[in-house]
Amino acid sequence: MNEQYLSQVRVLSHENAKEASVAVRRQCFSVGQAIEFDSEAPLASALEYVLGALGADIVTGFKRLADRRGVAVDEVEALITGRLNNPLVYLGVVGEKGNPGLEHVSVKVFVSTFAPADTIEEVWQEVLRRSPLVCTFRRAVTLELNWKAAF
DSSP states (O other), rough: OOOOOOOOOOOOOOOOOOOEEETTTTEEEEEOOSSOOOOTTTTTTTHHHHHHHHHHHHHHHHHHHHHHHHHHOEEEEEEEEESSOOOOHHHTTTOOOOOOSSEEEEEEEEEOOOHHHHHHHHHHHHHHHHHHHHHHHHSSSSSEEEEEOOO
């Protein structure tokens, strides 16, 4: 297939500068600022959406591929942690060095199944090969990916 697949979203700023609206197909959602330090903030940050998107790509991909192979999987859960190089650069702290970008992402996936570990490992490797976001993140950050059976 030579045609390129393009994905497009529309993003609109808000007056308060701490929120943007994202529209995709027939859906719309609000996103907070790039990085959020307030645990009581009403919106997920852009960084949290990025990490959530990576996790969603992996868990839905895992469940889909397991189903296609006839591997019984009850649930798949992911815990994603991202470490920034230096978030103080984002805040504009004078004299801070580095950049505010992600430098390390850890993904821990818990698979609820009684299937043999080697079967789950095969599904896992295929998920990683076929995941658009895993393939993108691998080129941009140190990406640590692990799975564990959870009964």
